[in-house]
Amino acid sequence: MGLAAAFWIMAVVVVVAALGVVFLRNVFRAALALVLCFITVAGLYITLSADFLAAVQILVYVGAISVLIILAIMMTREVQQGSPSNRMKLPAFIVAAVLLGIMIYTVTKTSWQIAAESPLTPTTAPLATKLFSESGFILPVEIAAMLILATILGAIVITREK
């Protein structure tokens, strides 16, 4: 019961915040709505009993990515006259609405094979064994490390003053 109430409250908040990201005129306020959206998504992870992912969501998205986005907004603030739309408003709306209709139809018509077990609750240790064990995902983890290294070097090279 409490879980259902938490889900509905967070669902409403996350949809309103997402609409705020798209429709708010002020770019900075849109970024703040995005931060609210990230925090609420972390709450949704908790209702799905994914505690480690909720913590990672707070650390990575609310802590790092939103700071980066706000920094970019501050550095480009002379040009921000609101967030105007282009001429593709109606076609984009139609595409998004049709895609939404198709996805909701598919989701509600499919009979999912819901497992009977309740999910693992402290997920940190199982996730670590999954990620770092020999038979798990150790190769993708190494590749992700390479990707992050390349990203750091690329970002430094791109933004460096000539």
Added chain:
Amino acid sequence: MTIGLEHYLVLSAVLFCIGLYGALTKRNAVIILMCIELMLNSVNISLVAFSSYIVPLLLTGQVFAIFVMVVAAAEVAVGLAIILAIYRCFTDIDASKIDLMKW
């Protein structure tokens, strides 16, 4: 009324479509990046929902969500670096005016 898998999937679909609409219509490049982050988050919600409802003991969906987060962080870092470089060059980040490579 208990919360099932469909609720999370529909919520994720709604978020994805809001992000898609924003990414297609906005002209400020930073807002476009923010909408892409929104779409990635909605995909993460559905991955975690699948993981905890269909294979609750395997956690593969959560592992996948972690990799999506890694790639999203890399994407936003490089994307904002590109936006700042473009801003330094054109003093504008309007995506409809940056058409140097347009066919």
